Amino acid sequence: MGITSKPVVFAVLAAVVILIGTTVTVFIPLFMPSTQPVSPYIKPYTAVEQEGRDIYMREGCNNCHTQTVRPLRTEVLRYGEYSKPEEFAYDRPFLWGSRRTGPDLNRVGGKYPDSWHYKHTAHPQSMFEKSNMPPYGWLAKNRLDTGYSFKKTSTLGYGYSESEVQQQIAQYRATVTSASYPSKESRDQVTPPELQNELTEMDALIAYLQKLGRDVKNMEAAR
């Protein structure tokens, strides 16, 4: 074999061989709109939901929770309608995960009230004694940093103006700090007094969790 005495030719040939499967199964699908279709029903994340998503990523929630319901009978029974490609058009990165140490979260939005999430995120074992989920109470002790929110949503192409982003943040803050917020009691229990009038990381995380699957549920309700 002459090729085994020509290292550069060998390397080029190896690269070509490696790139064939890559081109067919990865590069070409990138340019096929059918790989990642879009739907008018699926809305981008708000600035606060996106911040919550970034906290979800920072804490590595995806290591234990998947976000894709497979079209299997028991899976649809357990979690709800199976996942459609349109739902993920704004997901950069995707967070489908690979191991379900905890349950799938793609349909968790609207399943429980915010109060449930405040209690559960802070002290999972207070609700499920034998759960192995780590407690995340400290998220309520961190003020949410929104310094990059506009840069994030514009990089991701959500199309919000800077004032819209500020408005989304102010609005969500007004919602969760209002005296009439239905989950006020649970929120106040986990949030230190000095942050009760601010947005915390836990607020944003819960806003994100409540968004998961919500557009699909709205779409089904509209039918």
Added chain:
Amino acid sequence: MNEAGYNYRVVRGFAFSALFWLVIGLVVGLWIAFEMFNPALNLTPWLSFGRLRVVHTNGLGLGFGLAAIFSTSYYILQRLTRTPLLFPRLAQAHLYLFNTAIALAAISLFAGMNTTREYGELEWPLDIVVVIFWVMFAVNVFGTLIKRQEKQMYISLWYIISMTVAIAILYIVNNLEIPINLFKSYTLYSGANDANVEWWYAHNIVGFIFTVPILAMFYYFLPKSTGLPIYSHRLSIVSFWALNFAYLWTGAHHLMLTPLPEWIQTVAMAFSIFLIAPSWGSVVNGYYTLQGNWDQMRTNYLTKFFIAGITFYGLQTLQGPLQGLRTLNAFFHYTDWVVGHVHMGTMGWVTMVISASFYYMIPRITNRELYSVKLANTHFWLILVGQFTWTITMWIAGIQQGAMWKATNPDGSLMYNFLDTVTSLYPYYKLRFVAGVIYFIGILVFAWNLIMTVRKQPNQSEA
């Protein structure tokens, strides 16, 4: 200095870096294994499972795996080309930059700077550092190959070349991202496309770290340790090209029944089955190399590492394609079965072959006898028992949880709530932790044996 002016300093530096990251990565592994049945160990944000799991995978894949690969590649490269490294100072800089990068990687992942894309979690500044040290490595590989004294390139060099090329392509394509600030970026790809790119990367980065360079070691150190030539050169050629061709099509078997277009999943499934052939090409080549000399399993302590290793590789490459089949995948995916599968590869195949390669290499590059063959045998049995207990436990746990997720009552409703399926696994998680401890002790014996070897007096030079 040795006979031909070979640079063994960098080989030794990377070998002990590998041992260091191996021990760190396993301590983290034991920590998260404990957290799985007792969440009390999630003491601080830095020690919470979600962050630590990533430190574990990156510490062992990039820290231990890459360091061992660099060490053995620099050794094999010089021996097989009969040429000293072309740029020894560049290689030394590579060693320092590599260890700095891995330390920063660990710290940044502890701190939650995590792109969440599996096995490519590092944020963009560290991605750039990884690319830089990879280029430093590649420059020495190709420079030395071009200046080589030995005309023909032996099998191991082919695998080193294809790894060098493939990881560069995989790492750069997967990590194209737009920075928000120094610690945060977003990937270029969205949704299903991102999933497809990421699992093409994740599947193949495992392939080109935990298969291809380990085969390079296997093809070099097995004949060296046993004194037996590889059974079939032709089989190794066919295996090499078929493996490199087929591997890249199969990433989407990690995305069965997800919203990824079905044709990509099906193509991945077909190529996964095809991959059995080239994988077993190497298995058969390994076994037949030993024909007529199987007594070496008893008489040569290195042989059993290689043969046990290639056996786990063979099991791994049968199990992988089977669990990639859509029907079986529907049952096994997302359970601990897959966790068991991965760890048979890493704790069995990868560590066995790296261990024996180091046992062969370290005494020779330091001109000393191995400290203790007896300890090497102890190491072998501890990691074998540890690994087997570990993986079998996880397979059973996976089958149990998969079955519980699917179980329905006569009226069609679900039989178990999710938490029941989790808590039923705690006994297995405890056993897995114990198995991990056994394995870890084996690794400590390994590290001790090599440390004591280099602390011995050098042999009196015969020259």
